[in-house]
Amino acid sequence: MNRAIHWQARRDGPSPAVPRPVTEAGDLETAMFEQARVGESLRFHGIGKTFPGVCALSEISFVARPGTVHALMGENGAGKSTLLKILGGAYAPSSGHLQIGERQMTFRSAAESIANGVAVIHQELHLVPEMSVAENLLLGHLPARFGLVNRRAMLRQAREVLKGLADEIDPAARLGSLSLGQRQLVEIAKAMSRNAHVIAFDEPTSSLSAREIDRLMTIIARLRDEGRVVLYVSHRMEEIFRICDAVTVFKDGRFVRTFEDMQALTHDQLVTCMVGRDIEDIYNYRPREQHGEALRVDGLLGPGLQEPVSFAVNKGEVLGFFGLVGAGRTELLRLLAGLTRSSAGSLALDGQPLTLASPRDAIAAGILLCPEDRKKEGIVPLASVAENINIGARSRHTRLGCLLQGRWERDNAVRQIRALSIKTPSPAQQILYLSGGNQQKAILGRWLSMPMKVLLLDEPTRGIDIGAKAEIYQIIHDLAAEGIAVIVVSSDLMEVIGISDRILVMSEGAITGEVPREQAEESRLLQLALPRSRG
């Protein structure tokens, strides 16, 4: 196959796609130009990854054997996707290295990872919808002479690549016209055409139909039987037990255990292993008095919700929402914050019916949202901390409807910075230079400057170090003690259990269970949160 020759040529040249082996200089030559071969295992040696202020992974060591499908499991934020990013060359590890067969290496770029026979198939596929299937498959090395693409050769090569995998896909078709499952097959074909020996799937079935899942399983089994290493990340227990030969469990960025005998492993054992841990009491929960109903949601339907959602939250209550990513919790909060319009159902605040046409309506009613994606929806990055705090409340403190009052602006910023102990050299510091925790506190400060009845927190502690987390939990408790209804959406099981008076679990756009604090057990919540298999 001329494609292979092409790759050989690329690797021989002084391209940036050359791995940096960690072995002694003598091995360098051989290590450089060898590609992963069938039958070699993939080893992780003490892989660690720290981001400023956060330790995402530490000391991960395990072996994925050739000819097996190896599952990676853990809660959200356990470190699975960070590990896949290191494998795919998107992140360089802070410590440790990989080993394929006898060769030790770390990847500095996606190109290095690909050149070493590794393919990571991400949830969001990296394909160009407006181009043809063939162009997508061969992108980066289209058959061309003098820069002129040889269309016939391109289609022939593409057909060869798809052969036996997805014969029905026309290489000339526009990629965007394919179903999601077919696009995934194109991505897999691309990986195989590059002779990938290690193929990692990140939640591949999350948007597939039951039939497409069956087909994917068949293909994965084939990849396994060809002696490749297959890594498989999924939340779906059923799939894990159906296809995988080994499971490695992660938790809080640490390796917990590898199970190699799937026959002996039970469903419950696996769940327990995923969630069980010592809890330091950073949550500092104290029982509080609740004073009657604050917000009632009745039969609410809207974008992202599959079934009508009904619940109520009391004044002084912390109501937790647990679920996996994509369960519809963020969408629910966006509805409550007036960002999206509901298609059915009603809201009542303090017994008064409420309609929300815009975020302003929600804010006027005292329903305030701290969004999930701080960078994208929370902060104005180039503006100062003071600006970011004052942007919400300042319109209530102006003269003649638009003149800012310098005194109020200064005092309010300083008051919130003190009250929330936001660590910043000055209120005039641009907020993008603050840590995630302090940015989050500034957004809380924005809302604390205003009349508040219901506070909606979407993943309030994501990407925040433990110290700032404890501070934010304290703020949540204080607000609840003042009689504010707090709704917390979180994918961190321990957090939800730690701070909530009551927990609602969502899965696939519907509420699947209500658990009072006293009965909140991790395995129960996780069971409720795991999607039931479709089809």
Add this chain to the structure above:
Amino acid sequence: MAIQETTLAAPRQGLNMRRFLDDWAMLLAALGIFLLSALFIDNFLSPLNMRGLGLAISTVGIAACTMLFCLASGHFDLSVGSVIACSGVVAAVVMRDTESVFLGVSAALALGLAVGMVNGIVIAKLRINALITTLATMQIVRGLAYIFSNGKAVGVMQEDFFVFGNGQLLGVPVPILITILCFIFFGWLLNYTTYGRNTMAIGGNQEAALLAGVRVDRTKIVIFAVHGLIGALAGVVLASRMTSGQPMIGQGFELTVISACVLGGVSLSGGIGMMRHVIAGVLILAIIENAMNLKNIDTFYQYVIRGTILLLAVIIDRLKQR
């Protein structure tokens, strides 16, 4: 505590050189270019030339004030050159037909406001790209200018009208006074009103502004409406200076205004911009052009030089951010 001493609108951080340079570098550069020109070019400082320089600054300066708001909110407006021509024509035509200066000027300003409102509503409510929207209105309004004037310059007879362009107050030409007032007023508007701060927030992060309760759409419409109005004001001043409304005037003017802003340090992607950036950009462009004229540099070369300066300025700005 240090915290309390800090002002909000103009952040000062003691001896933070970098911040200081970021804020004032271009204004210092303008000053430097001015001093160099004064030293090395004969007649540069002569009252006649200074007056000419001031007048050259005025039209661009007035329009740049509100272009700053468009840019700060993450958009821009290409129709301003056409608005200048059309408002001048409308003022001249209405004065010819009604003999009323008041009606003429009012009609011109109303036209600018209307064009700005259309731009704003289409961009904010219908979510159409500002480039396309204002490219379309640029051509429509240019066409209207030709239609209203029958394609010819329309002379103005009313002496009172010439006050805007040729009048003086305490020896300072009125256009320069108007420009200075615009600099002060819009600089203040940007820093000390909710409108100004909301404009910056929208350009800095529109989603966050929306979530914080900012009326994003309304603010955008106001930004473009005010820009149209001020563009018309610049058109009136220009028509007054030339004692006629000319439909072909101001072609490419919008790009001069945008390049002045960007040269001074206003970001094209929104969220960064101060009035001193605009003042610096306008000054630098005008002084260099004036100096080149005094040195008798061929117009063809002037284009090349102006383009090169703009390119260098934005490249330096980008390198600074690394």
